[in-house]
Amino acid sequence: MTPILLDPADLALAGTLLVADGVLSVILGLGIHRRLAIAGARMVVQLLGVGLVLRFVFAASSPALTLGVVAVMALVAAREIGARPSSRLAGFGNYAVAATAVAVSTGLTAALALATAIRPQPLWDPRYAVPLAGIILGSVLNAGSLGLDTVLRGAVQQRAGIEARLALGVPYATAMRPLLREAVRLGLLPIVNQMTAAGVITLPGIMTGQILAGLDPMQAVKYQILVMFLLAGSSGAAAVIAASLAIRRLTDERQRLRLDHLDSRAD
Amino acid sequence: MSRLELRALRSRLAGPFDLTLEAGGILTITGPSGAGKSVFLRMVADLDPSEGDVLLDGVSRRTVTGPAWRSRVVYAAAEPGWWDERVGEHFRRAPVALAERLGLRPGLFDQLVRQCSTGERQRLALLRALELDPAVLLLDEPSAALDPGATAAVEALLRERCEAGMALLLVTHDRSQADRLGGSTMRLKGGLLLPV
Numbered sequence: 001m002t003p004i005l006l007d008p009a010d011l012a013l014a015g016t017l018l019v020a021d022g023v024l025s026v027i028l029g030l031g032i033h034r035r036l037a038i039a040g041a042r043m044v045v046q047l048l049g050v051g052l053v054l055r056f057v058f059a060a061s062s063p064a065l066t067l068g069v070v071a072v073m074a075l076v077a078a079r080e081i082g083a084r085p086s087s088r089l090a091g092f093g094n095y096a097v098a099a100t101a102v103a104v105s106t107g108l109t110a111a112l113a114l115a116t117a118i119r120p121q122p123l124w125d126p127r128y129a130v131p132l133a134g135i136i137l138g139s140v141l142n143a144g145s146l147g148l149d150t151v152l153r154g155a156v157q158q159r160a161g162i163e164a165r166l167a168l169g170v171p172y173a174t175a176m177r178p179l180l181r182e183a184v185r186l187g188l189l190p191i192v193n194q195m196t197a198a199g200v201i202t203l204p205g206i207m208t209g210q211i212l213a214g215l216d217p218m219q220a221v222k223y224q225i226l227v228m229f230l231l232a233g234s235s236g237a238a239a240v241i242a243a244s245l246a247i248r249r250l251t252d253e254r255q256r257l258r259l260d261h262l263d264s265r266a267d
Numbered sequence: 268m269s270r271l272e273l274r275a276l277r278s279r280l281a282g283p284f285d286l287t288l289e290a291g292g293i294l295t296i297t298g299p300s301g302a303g304k305s306v307f308l309r310m311v312a313d314l315d316p317s318e319g320d321v322l323l324d325g326v327s328r329r330t331v332t333g334p335a336w337r338s339r340v341v342y343a344a345a346e347p348g349w350w351d352e353r354v355g356e357h358f359r360r361a362p363v364a365l366a367e368r369l370g371l372r373p374g375l376f377d378q379l380v381r382q383c384s385t386g387e388r389q390r391l392a393l394l395r396a397l398e399l400d401p402a403v404l405l406l407d408e409p410s411a412a413l414d415p416g417a418t419a420a421v422e423a424l425l426r427e428r429c430e431a432g433m434a435l436l437l438v439t440h441d442r443s444q445a446d447r448l449g450g451s452t453m454r455l456k457g458g459l460l461l462p463v
Contacts, residue, residue, distance in 0.1 A: 160348030164392075167312055168399060169338020178350065254313055254333035 085149040105237035139231040140238040143187035147239035150183035151246040172255035187239025275319035281458035293450025304438035312342035341401035345408040347392030385412040
């Protein structure tokens with residue numbers, strides 16, 4: 001079965017739905033039509049752009065180019081993780097922590113999947129590596145930023161309890177362990193929810209896409225199960241790495257709690 | 268050899284401090300709020316960065332880890348922090364007999380921290396620190412929330428521990444406490460220790 005291809009007229013027709021939203025905004029005085037138009041146009045331009053880039057990257061099929069594209073995606077994810085928390089580790093610490101968490105968790109899980117389950121020929125075939133990295137980065141972004149934010153927020157909020165333990169001679173790592181646990185637990189929640197809802201409440205994106213593209217549903221399901229496991233692994237890794245690195249940056253050689261290693265940001 | 272010795276201990280906020288305290292010695296430091304009394308105690312406990320040196324029984328704290336130092340030179344904050352909801356979780360074994368001496372019900376150890384009054388928490392935090400059998404106890408306003416009866420019980424317990432060799436460094440804004448505890452008194456002003 002070959003996929004049904006879309007032409008510009010099909011898209012233009014569907015685009016009238018967005019126009020309908022705009023009309024709704026004008027009639028009800030929602031004042032959101034301008035933002036709808038901008039977001040819609042932005043979405044079209046972004047996706048066309050990425051389509052062109054991917055077509056070029058797929059055709060080139062060069063390991064360096066594939067790695068380059070994945071690296072750019074990873075950097076954008078790391079920037080996002082570092083920017084989300086309301087407090088910042090000094091010396092661009094948020095970004096260093098986020099970059100390490102993204103690189104290690106995404107690299108390990110993507111390499112595992114490519115080397116074992118999927119095994120494309122060649123291994124770096126961008127048709128597999130790029131989408132795989134993209135979907136993993138999505139969950140790494142969630143888990144990493146939850147892990148980092150929980151530690152930075154919790155260290156400030158629970159300062160009295162943490163310092164009470166330090167003052168009684170408890171090692172820093174022990175005093176911070178409840179916070180580490182909380183951070184990793186929160187980082188894993190989105191993937192737990194995603195797995196719970198998969199197939200019952202939502203039809204996950206990869207599976208839907210492959211079915212629309214003509215693949216047998218059972219084959220598509222197997223891919224989706226593989227992806228869910230990859231996401232679970234990468235989420236756990238991203239949360240635990242981001243949280244532990246942040247915890248390490250909040251202390252010193254005397255195992256004190258150093259909240260002065262946080263830049264206070266004026267919101 | 269002194270139990271505790273401060274050598275030019277200083278930070279950006281306070282100091283330099285030089286003093287010695289013998290085993291069993293009591294030094295009460297008074298001063299208005301905001302004079303840096305807590306800052307001073309936190310420096311001695313090595314909870315905040317500082318320069319200079321502090322020695323315990325002649326041994327510099329630089330030769331031991333932060334946690335090892337803080338388990339011998341124990342700091343109890345004026346507003347104690349808690350890391351678990353349940354009171355009992357903060358103790359290795361509930362010191363029921365000592366608690367009763369300080370006027371605390373034995374059932375308190377099965378309660379939640381947030382159900383305890385400020386005065387109860389302050390006495391619990393003192394018991395938590397004494398459980399470590401510290402060489403030096405750094406106390407920050409230990410009876411700020413206590414009635415005269417409980418204050419007397421706390422002071423009696425502290426004197427008893429000092430007779431057994433513990434050195435006590437205590438900051439308070441209550442001048443009469445210094446008189447009742449005995450030992451020597453200094454006052455903290457403008458980040459410096461001065462004779463009274």
